[in-house]
Amino acid sequence: MVGLICFFILMGLTLGARAPMTWPEKFIKDSVSWTQGLFYKPAASIAGFFEDIRQLRVIYEENKTLKLTLTQYARDTQRLNELEAQNKRLMEALGFTERQRQANVYKYRIAEVVTIDPDPYNSTVTINLGDADGIKENMAVMTVDGLVGRVSKVFGFHSNVQLLTEINDTDTNSKAIAVTVKGNESEPFGMIESYDSKTGELVMNKVEQADSLKVGDTIITSGLGQVFPKGIEVGTIASIGPGEFGITYKVMVKPKATFSHIREVFVVEVPEVK
Amino acid sequence: MGSLFSRHYPWLILLGLLILQGTIVHWLIPSSWQSQVYVAPHFTLVFVLFIGLFRHRHSALVYGLIFGLLQDFNYYSSILGIYSFGMGLSGYLAGLTQRRQPNLVFYNLLITGLGLLTFEFINYGINRLFKLIDVNWEFALTHYMLPSVLFNLLFALLFYVPMRKLLEGKHSPATGTDD
Numbered sequence: 001m002v003g004l005i006c007f008f009i010l011m012g013l014t015l016g017a018r019a020p021m022t023w024p025e026k027f028i029k030d031s032v033s034w035t036q037g038l039f040y041k042p043a044a045s046i047a048g049f050f051e052d053i054r055q056l057r058v059i060y061e062e063n064k065t066l067k068l069t070l071t072q073y074a075r076d077t078q079r080l081n082e083l084e085a086q087n088k089r090l091m092e093a094l095g096f097t098e099r100q101r102q103a104n105v106y107k108y109r110i111a112e113v114v115t116i117d118p119d120p121y122n123s124t125v126t127i128n129l130g131d132a133d134g135i136k137e138n139m140a141v142m143t144v145d146g147l148v149g150r151v152s153k154v155f156g157f158h159s160n161v162q163l164l165t166e167i168n169d170t171d172t173n174s175k176a177i178a179v180t181v182k183g184n185e186s187e188p189f190g191m192i193e194s195y196d197s198k199t200g201e202l203v204m205n206k207v208e209q210a211d212s213l214k215v216g217d218t219i220i221t222s223g224l225g226q227v228f229p230k231g232i233e234v235g236t237i238a239s240i241g242p243g244e245f246g247i248t249y250k251v252m253v254k255p256k257a258t259f260s261h262i263r264e265v266f267v268v269e270v271p272e273v274k
Numbered sequence: 275m276g277s278l279f280s281r282h283y284p285w286l287i288l289l290g291l292l293i294l295q296g297t298i299v300h301w302l303i304p305s306s307w308q309s310q311v312y313v314a315p316h317f318t319l320v321f322v323l324f325i326g327l328f329r330h331r332h333s334a335l336v337y338g339l340i341f342g343l344l345q346d347f348n349y350y351s352s353i354l355g356i357y358s359f360g361m362g363l364s365g366y367l368a369g370l371t372q373r374r375q376p377n378l379v380f381y382n383l384l385i386t387g388l389g390l391l392t393f394e395f396i397n398y399g400i401n402r403l404f405k406l407i408d409v410n411w412e413f414a415l416t417h418y419m420l421p422s423v424l425f426n427l428l429f430a431l432l433f434y435v436p437m438r439k440l441l442e443g444k445h446s447p448a449t450g451t452d453d
Contacts, residue, residue, distance in 0.1 A: 115296040117349035119357075120312040120418040121401045121409070124349045152351045162351050168407060197409050197417075261301070 107269040130157040146233040146256030178225035182218040204251040291317040311421040322365040328441040331369020338365035360396040394419040
């Protein structure tokens with residue numbers, strides 16, 4: 001009976017909201033909780049361990065599929081980069097043909113380089129346009145930067161292009177280029193007859209008046225030789241010096257196009273050559 | 275089928291090397307080299323020299339002529355015959371120096387290097403003779419010939435052991451069967 005009354009008093013006193021706990025309550029709670037904590041953490045980790053073992057198989061499978069997906073992404077990224085680079089090159093080439101279309105009436109056929117002769121004395125580049133595509137011998141070949149060479153031999157589906165680095169005044173198979181200066185096409189005249197391998201420059205001979213030429217001028221083909229069509233950029237003047245016999249001048253021209261690692265070229269098709 | 279391949283593998287290997295040296299090697303050589311020196315891969319020539327060293331000199335001559343002619347046709351711009359003459363002669367000369375055992379690596383590589391140098395001289399010589407180029411001798415030696423010889427010698431060194439096994443492996447079964 002007394003116990004019942006005590007219980008009622010206890011319940012009544014603790015029913016409402018209470019202020020901070022009294023110190024016996026704190027003491028009991030802390031000691032019991034601490035002991036419980038001793039058991040709870042290891043139990044949790046052990047249970048977690050078994051859970052991990054169960055999950056190991058799942059994680060393994062997941063890892064495998066993720067790795068596969070990753071390599072697929074890596075391949076796709078590489079392909080994307082390659083496509084982007086190709087796209088950029090082709091856009092450049094397309095922009096180039098559009099610009100040239102306004103300037104001249106030439107048709108520019110784009111061709112890819114198939115192989116390059118490893119011989120140092122005979123740098124022939126083979127492109128994948130040939131007789132079946134209407135390519136004829138002596139058509140000029142250029143890249144976006146400038147003149148690169150001339151079609152020397154035509155086969156069924158491929159053609160050999162002789163690069164500018166092989167122009168030689170003693171070889172019967174190489175043709176000299178009649179050139180003039182851009183911006184002043186009527187006056188200066190010269191013939192690019194050979195290539196100096198030591199300095200990497202083209203040698204332009206038979207220049208009569210050198211007063212209208214200065215270093216840095218752009219040299220373009222003049223079309224007078226009936227071989228190379230006019231208006232194609234060849235290079236820039238690097239130096240002007242005395243020529244043979246002291247009568248004419250000799251001009252060294254630095255080519256604008258690079259001759260190594262060529263991938264795509266343009267073959268210039270002049271309407272009346274057909 | 276297996277014997278068919280083993281009889282005709284030099285053709286396939288030479289063809290493969292020909293295609294390789296015209297396409298992939300050009301892109302493998304770093305372009306920082308290309309501005310100063312010109313390295314010309316002549317892997318087909320290296321293989322022909324090996325045929326001369328480990329097989330008979332006549333087969334080296336024939337292979338050299340045929341594959342040199344193939345290269346001439348392929349890269350024809352002014353004259354036919356330089357590569358076929360050069361490769362055939364170098365292969366034949368390499369075959370003349372064949373020795374019996376011991377067949378040392380150093381000696382064979384020396385012959386290979388000399389064969390490559392001979393080819394470069396022939397190449398340059400014929401080009402100068404017919405006035406196809408006018409590069410002078412010292413420049414060609416230091417910029418074209420020596421780097422190419424070194425590069426091809428490196429290739430020869432790398433592939434010496436497999437190629438020798440391939441070429442000499444045909445002889446040993448023949449001597450083994452005697453009853």
